[in-house]
Amino acid sequence: MHTLNINLPQKNYPIYIEKGLMNNIGEELKKIYKNKKIAVITDANVEKIYGQKIRDNLKNDFEVKMIVLEPGEKSKSIDVLQNVYDELLDFKITRADLIIAFGGGVVGDLTGFVSSTLLRGIPFVQIPTSLLAQIDSSVGGKVAVNLPKGKNLIGSFYHPEAVYIDPELLNTLDKRFLYDGMAEVIKYGCIRDENLFQNLLEYNSNKELFDSIEEIIYRCCKIKKNIVESDEKDTGERMILNFGHTLGHTVEKHFKYEKYTHGEAVAIGMYHITKKSENMGITQKGTLDKIKKILIKYKLPYELPNMNKKEVIETINLDKKNKGNDINIILLKRIGDSFLKKIDRKDMNMYI
Numbered sequence: 271m272h273t274l275n276i277n278l279p280q281k282n283y284p285i286y287i288e289k290g291l292m293n294n295i296g297e298e299l300k301k302i303y304k305n306k307k308i309a310v311i312t313d314a315n316v317e318k319i320y321g322q323k324i325r326d327n328l329k330n331d332f333e334v335k336m337i338v339l340e341p342g343e344k345s346k347s348i349d350v351l352q353n354v355y356d357e358l359l360d361f362k363i364t365r366a367d368l369i370i371a372f373g374g375g376v377v378g379d380l381t382g383f384v385s386s387t388l389l390r391g392i393p394f395v396q397i398p399t400s401l402l403a404q405i406d407s408s409v410g411g412k413v414a415v416n417l418p419k420g421k422n423l424i425g426s427f428y429h430p431e432a433v434y435i436d437p438e439l440l441n442t443l444d445k446r447f448l449y450d451g452m453a454e455v456i457k458y459g460c461i462r463d464e465n466l467f468q469n470l471l472e473y474n475s476n477k478e479l480f481d482s483i484e485e486i487i488y489r490c491c492k493i494k495k496n497i498v499e500s501d502e503k504d505t506g507e508r509m510i511l512n513f514g515h516t517l518g519h520t521v522e523k524h525f526k527y528e529k530y531t532h533g534e535a536v537a538i539g540m541y542h543i544t545k546k547s548e549n550m551g552i553t554q555k556g557t558l559d560k561i562k563k564i565l566i567k568y569k570l571p572y573e574l575p576n577m578n579k580k581e582v583i584e585t586i587n588l589d590k591k592n593k594g595n596d597i598n599i600i601l602l603k604r605i606g607d608s609f610l611k612k613i614d615r616k617d618m619n620m621y622i
């Protein structure tokens with residue numbers, strides 16, 4: 271088992287990573303939670319495959335209520351939030367009880383937000399089930415729901431009591447979501463871990479990738495832990511995690527979140543900004559080729575689709591992460607070494 275501890279001024283919590291961890295999740299939870307009531311929030315896909323397993327694991331020691339959402343981003347909405355609050359109140363949940371987020375990033379973000387707001391805060395734990403959730407969204411405390419005007423517009427920072435990561439759950443994940451998560455794994459390699467990047471290039475099959483998945487997840491979570499510990503509220507170093515995201519968000523939005531997954535859009539963003547920075551002499555020559563090679567290998571797109579440049583820049587200007595006249599972009603010096611560059615809005619067109 272790999273263990274990481276997130277150490278923040280207001281909160282410390284562990285991340286456990288182990289194949290098969292779900293098989294005795296009840297025993298694990300007993301170590302940190304002494305009351306009876308547990309509400310498990312999940313989605314219908316995860317419930318169908320693992321619902322019985324989690325119920326069986328918890329039923330001897332806890333009183334369990336399952337709340338099952340429709341799979342997909344649409345569930346991160348105010349309407350769904352309202353229903354979840356109602357179900358939890360019907361269950362007579364109190365601040366001494368526990369909520370479990372058991373699913374991908376959608377379930378994790380919504381459950382975290384519910385937990386942070388209902389009764390002014392109920393403890394929760396994360397059991398992430400998608401690759402993206404295991405390496406990214408379950409760690410770092412960002413929780414949110416969407417508004418019709420945009421994604422993640424209502425949210426807060428609220429950390430779980432613990433994160434339990436079982437990489438075996440990924441065996442049932444649809445391939446497109448696996449590669450979607452791989453885009454973020456590749457991003458960690460690009461920004462902080464050349465060795466991880468190199469290993470990813472060398473795996474010859476999904477079997478080889480899965481044989482190393484526990485280690486891969488550990489390395490990604492460790493990078494995120496270090497970054498979150500030094501900049502919990504995302505005002506400086508944490509923005510490094512947005513490598514490829516400025517353009518990526520624009521691509522996702524332009525195609526109404528239908529044509530490209532988040533990871534696919536980030537892949538395009540990472541490739542394109544590096545193309546520009548390598549041309550400008552900021553990024554070591556040859557970096558772009560390596561990125562292209564790895565994206566092709568993990569079945570991710572790299573070419574920018576046909577989009578109106580003016581519209582792209584307007585969308586970037588509206589991004590909530592950009593303040594005043596400055597836009598923060600993340601560039602690579604080389605694979606494994608990244609930095610944040612503040613640029614004037616009027617110079618953004620040089621990077622698109």
Ligand SMILES: NC(=O)c1ccc[n+]([C@@H]2O[C@H](COP(=O)([O-])OP(=O)(O)OC[C@H]3O[C@@H](n4cnc5c(N)ncnc54)[C@H](O)[C@@H]3O)[C@@H](O)[C@H]2O)c1
Nearest residue numbers: 315341342374375376377399400402403407412439442443
């Ligand atoms: N909080 C953060 O820091 C943060 C970071 C990145 C992304 N996010 C958010 O994460 C969300 C995307 O997360 P996601 O990609 O996990 O999407 P998701 O939660 O929709 O899961 C993807 C799909 O995989 C299915 N699934 C999940 N685990 C499975 C398993 N083990 N077996 C079979 N199917 C499984 C789900 O039912 C869903 O259909 C977005 O809303 C994004 O905003 C949050």
